[in-house]
Amino acid sequence: MTDLLQSVVNGLLIGAVFALVAVGLTLIYGVMDVINFAHGEMVMLGMYTSFFAWSLLGLDPLLSIPLAGVSIALTGALMYFGAVGRVLGRSPLAQVIVTFGLQVFLRGLAQFLWTPNTRTVPRPWAAGLRWEIGPVVIGGPQVIMAVGALLATGAVAYFMNRTRLGGAVRAAGEDPAAASLMGIDPRKMYALCWVIAGLATGVAGALLMNSYSASPTAGVSFVLMAFVVVAFGGFGSITGAALAGLLVGVAQGVVGLYAPSYTLAAALALYLVVVLVRPQGLLGTR
Amino acid sequence: MLTVRDLHVDYAGVVALRGVDLRVGAGELVALVGANGAGKSTLLAAVSGLHRPVRGTVTFLDEDVSGLPAYRIARRGAVLVPEGRRLFGHQTVVQNLLLGGYHRTAAEREAELARVYELFPVLAERSGQRAGTLSGGEQQMVALGRALMSRPKLLMLDEPSLGISPKFTKMIFEVLAEIRRAGTTMLLVEQNLRAALELADRAYVLQTGEVVMSGPADELAASDEVRRSYLGL
Ligand SMILES: Nc1ncnc2c1ncn2[C@@H]1O[C@H](COP(=O)(O)OP(=O)(O)OP(=O)(O)O)[C@@H](O)[C@H]1O
Ligand SMILES: [Mg+2]
Numbered sequence: 001m002t003d004l005l006q007s008v009v010n011g012l013l014i015g016a017v018f019a020l021v022a023v024g025l026t027l028i029y030g031v032m033d034v035i036n037f038a039h040g041e042m043v044m045l046g047m048y049t050s051f052f053a054w055s056l057l058g059l060d061p062l063l064s065i066p067l068a069g070v071s072i073a074l075t076g077a078l079m080y081f082g083a084v085g086r087v088l089g090r091s092p093l094a095q096v097i098v099t100f101g102l103q104v105f106l107r108g109l110a111q112f113l114w115t116p117n118t119r120t121v122p123r124p125w126a127a128g129l130r131w132e133i134g135p136v137v138i139g140g141p142q143v144i145m146a147v148g149a150l151l152a153t154g155a156v157a158y159f160m161n162r163t164r165l166g167g168a169v170r171a172a173g174e175d176p177a178a179a180s181l182m183g184i185d186p187r188k189m190y191a192l193c194w195v196i197a198g199l200a201t202g203v204a205g206a207l208l209m210n211s212y213s214a215s216p217t218a219g220v221s222f223v224l225m226a227f228v229v230v231a232f233g234g235f236g237s238i239t240g241a242a243l244a245g246l247l248v249g250v251a252q253g254v255v256g257l258y259a260p261s262y263t264l265a266a267a268l269a270l271y272l273v274v275v276l277v278r279p280q281g282l283l284g285t286r
Numbered sequence: 287m288l289t290v291r292d293l294h295v296d297y298a299g300v301v302a303l304r305g306v307d308l309r310v311g312a313g314e315l316v317a318l319v320g321a322n323g324a325g326k327s328t329l330l331a332a333v334s335g336l337h338r339p340v341r342g343t344v345t346f347l348d349e350d351v352s353g354l355p356a357y358r359i360a361r362r363g364a365v366l367v368p369e370g371r372r373l374f375g376h377q378t379v380v381q382n383l384l385l386g387g388y389h390r391t392a393a394e395r396e397a398e399l400a401r402v403y404e405l406f407p408v409l410a411e412r413s414g415q416r417a418g419t420l421s422g423g424e425q426q427m428v429a430l431g432r433a434l435m436s437r438p439k440l441l442m443l444d445e446p447s448l449g450i451s452p453k454f455t456k457m458i459f460e461v462l463a464e465i466r467r468a469g470t471t472m473l474l475v476e477q478n479l480r481a482a483l484e485l486a487d488r489a490y491v492l493q494t495g496e497v498v499m500s501g502p503a504d505e506l507a508a509s510d511e512v513r514r515s516y517l518g519l
Contacts, residue, residue: 168388170376174375175372180356183388186357
């Protein structure tokens with residue numbers, strides 16, 4: 001029972017990170033109908049940014065959150081203006097090839113520049129924290145990652161659902177021609193989606209350095225979960241992604257308790273069930 | 287205010303407009319009529335920048351706007367209420383309206399919103415409702431209100447009465463008359479000819495991509511030829 005409670009708590013904590021990674025993915029899909037296969041690589045670049053902020057400048061991962069967020073936001077803008085924005089309106093296949101190409105390119109670049117070795121920040125500040133609530137033990141890095149991820153996810157949801165600019169982004173996603181009749185430039189809104197996705201993945205990368213290692217393929221497992229989360233929450237729904245992130249985290253945590261080697265399989269099974277039973281996801285509209 | 291010269295538009299090789307000339311003077315209400323498929327919507331799409339003309343020019347407020355992207359033309363004050371309304375169905379009524387005033391100051395938006403609610407009180411009641419769940423007539427009010435939010439210099443309307451009840455059509459036309467009294471220039475495409483020609487100063491009759499007749503609205507309405515051959519009355 002204690003074990004179960006512990007794994008539910010662990011699942012919720014890591015689920016928050018899944019949600020943050022999923023937010024940018026679902027945003028880009030919801031607004032532009034583009035699947036960003038290089039999303040995990042954006043997380044990976046965020047992790048490296050945070051790692052080098054520590055190794056070169058001595059910054060704790062918590063302090064490099066703004067730096068990683070801004071760097072990957074710029075990377076997102078570069079990816080949009082340099083590649084994705086150039087194939088808008090072309091066949092979906094062209095867009096797949098472009099984002100998949102970015103994935104291969106960024107992974108190769110990381111391997112070339114920084115070798116395939118894993119890079120770890122030893123003893124981040126958060127590692128010194130630890131809480132015991134009854135029988136449940138909660139590690140500092142897990143709490144810090146979850147709190148940071150929830151705040152960042154909430155900020156993106158607030159921006160999209162409550163601000164004027166966020167409304168314009170959603171309008172451009174729903175009907176770009178109609179949005180342009182309001183004087184809104186849909187392409188600017190698309191670029192903004194990539195900037196926001198970059199911010200979210202950059203922040204996620206820095207948060208993750210509290211407990212994970214950077215490597216050229218470090219983003220893979222998180223983005224796999226994020227794909228499940230996006231489908232589960234409803235393609236394009238940010239609130240759905242936040243909710244689904246937590247649920248997938250818990251599912252993964254609980255399955256991990258009984259069959260540790262099946263956590264990924266469990267998430268993918270959940271994905272299949274969702275796609276078959278409720279194709280539009282929890283809060284999706286299509 | 288608006289001058290269209292020798293406008294040619296096609297859809298992947300299929301010709302939709304072949305050399306259209308049209309003018310709308312400041313303060314005028316000009317009607318554009320013609321059978322289904324004549325090219326009325328295409329003309330409005332080309333003027334508003336949704337479609338790039340193959341040849342010809344569109345001059346708005348003494349500037350050549352042909353080939354400019356739609357969002358730039360809208361910001362200059364030529365605003366289209368498109369065919370089929372094209373509301374943001376997932377957003378609420380008030381969100382749709384505010385998007386219409388996207389490029390104005392907060393104070394201007396508030397003032398304009400109050401004016402739209404005055405014209406369409408039912409929209410104030412429905413302000414929190416998702417636009418996609420409204421009836422056709424109410425949706426048309428939102429579409430018109432949304433366009434008014436930007437205080438357009440030229441308001442283009444594509445069949446505002448299409449698919450809505452006579453009661454709502456009457457209401458829409460009353461509002462158009464009121465907007466016009468307030469001095470807004472309008473280019474109106476409309477199937478409801480009686481109503482359109484009654485309201486308009488001048489009219490153009492479009493047939494298979496060409497202007498076949500134009501003149502003062504009352505003359506066109508009285509012309510037997512127009513009634514028979516082009517308007518199917
Ligand atoms: N997206 C499109 N692709 C191809 N052809 C089109 C397209 N839109 C319109 N057309 C063609 O262009 C011509 C003009 O169409 P348009 O919609 O402008 O006519 P309309 O006068 O607005 O008709 P309606 O009264 O039915 O709205 C028609 O022959 C139509 O078939
Ligand atoms: Mg039409």
